Amino acid sequence: MNSNKPATTQAAHSARILDGNAASAAVIERVHDSIERHVAAGGRRPGLAVVLVGADPASQIYVRAKRRDCERAGIEARDFDLDASTSQETLLDLIQQLNDDPAIDGILVQLPLPAQIDEVAVTNSIDADKDVDGFHAFNVGRLALRQPGLRPCTPRGVMALLSFHGLEIRSKHAIVVGASNIVGRPMSLELLLAGATTTVTHRFTHDLEDHVRQADVVVCAVGKPGVVRPEWIQPGAIVVDVGINRMADGRITGDIDFEAASQRAAWISPVPGGVGPMTRAMLMLNTAEAAGLQVELPYHPHSTG
Numbered sequence: 684m685n686s687n688k689p690a691t692t693q694a695a696h697s698a699r700i701l702d703g704n705a706a707s708a709a710v711i712e713r714v715h716d717s718i719e720r721h722v723a724a725g726g727r728r729p730g731l732a733v734v735l736v737g738a739d740p741a742s743q744i745y746v747r748a749k750r751r752d753c754e755r756a757g758i759e760a761r762d763f764d765l766d767a768s769t770s771q772e773t774l775l776d777l778i779q780q781l782n783d784d785p786a787i788d789g790i791l792v793q794l795p796l797p798a799q800i801d802e803v804a805v806t807n808s809i810d811a812d813k814d815v816d817g818f819h820a821f822n823v824g825r826l827a828l829r830q831p832g833l834r835p836c837t838p839r840g841v842m843a844l845l846s847f848h849g850l851e852i853r854s855k856h857a858i859v860v861g862a863s864n865i866v867g868r869p870m871s872l873e874l875l876l877a878g879a880t881t882t883v884t885h886r887f888t889h890d891l892e893d894h895v896r897q898a899d900v901v902v903c904a905v906g907k908p909g910v911v912r913p914e915w916i917q918p919g920a921i922v923v924d925v926g927i928n929r930m931a932d933g934r935i936t937g938d939i940d941f942e943a944a945s946q947r948a949a950w951i952s953p954v955p956g957g958v959g960p961m962t963r964a965m966l967m968l969n970t971a972e973a974a975g976l977q978v979e980l981p982y983h984p985h986s987t988g
């Protein structure tokens with residue numbers, strides 16, 4: 684990554700990489716092992732319904748990657764590609780069928796949805812026990828109350844990425860930058876449950892710099908580059924970049940200047956190859972768990988006690 688830089692600079696200051704590709708492959712392998720054992724013993728192969736409404740190019744890329752992950756995990760993917768003009772009623776009817784289908788363990792409706800469809804109505808129409816995205820109000824409530832339930836894939840994936848690299852965050856000061864429904868807010872709950880002292884900043888925060896400067900763990904989920912400046916990062920901090928931004932040349936980059944932040948952080952997640960693959964691995968894990976399987980993880984999860 685820094686191969687065009689002098690080796691001395693690299694050795695003295697470069698952060699270690701939170702390798703999402705390696706961690707994701709290890710998780711998917713364990714999911715696969717668990718499923719193949721289950722199937723060999725006469726069990727039914729877990730099924731995941733992937734519903735895509737419309738042909739948003741980014742969504743198509745993610746959905747294609749999820750289908751590949753299902754093949755690697757041994758999950759049966761059932762694809763439902765609906766026209767962009769699909770009515771809410773038609774989508775709710777499909778979800779009802781999938782809720783009632785015993786061969787389907789997980790239902791994922793790719794977001795964002797077209798404007799004529801109410802995302803909240805759709806999310807809450809999914810059987811909470813098949814809600815492998817963890818977006819249903821029941822599951823968000825269970826997470827907040829520290830009850831067992833399906834958890835949102837990206838925050839769960841961030842915790843798994845930290846665990847996989849042996850990083851303990853209990854009693855550390857964590858900051859979450861961004862407070863969205865699907866990343867920032869559930870991320871703050873995960874960190875809180877793992878015992879981090881957790882600060883959440885968002886669009887109305889005035890003193891972002893001061894908060895970042897005090898953080899041992901920085902999770903950035905803004906969705907645009909440059910909001911968190913690398914010089915604010917405390918030397919030795921753990922930096923997790925959840926942002927995925929597409930540049931003019933089609934390549935993707937995170938929210939944080941990776942090269943500059945690497946000179947200060949002890950650990951940093953790259954984009955691509957950091958949180959993104961973990962989100963997808965957690966989808967496979969959630970689907971196996973929704974099917975009632977126990978998966979032996981390749982790491983010790985953060986204790987939430």
Ligand SMILES: Nc1nc(=O)c2c([nH]1)NC[C@@H]1CN(c3ccc(C(=O)N[C@@H](CCC(=O)O)C(=O)O)cc3)C=[N+]21
Nearest residue numbers: 744745792793794795816954955956957959960962963
């Ligand atoms: N119901 C629903 N659930 C989601 O989980 C969901 C969604 N809707 N809508 C869109 C976002 C986005 N998202 C990504 C997942 C993986 C990568 C990923 O694997 N990224 C690769 C690179 C992919 C590339 O090159 O484009 C990486 O970071 O290494 C990216 C984005 C899931 N989302």
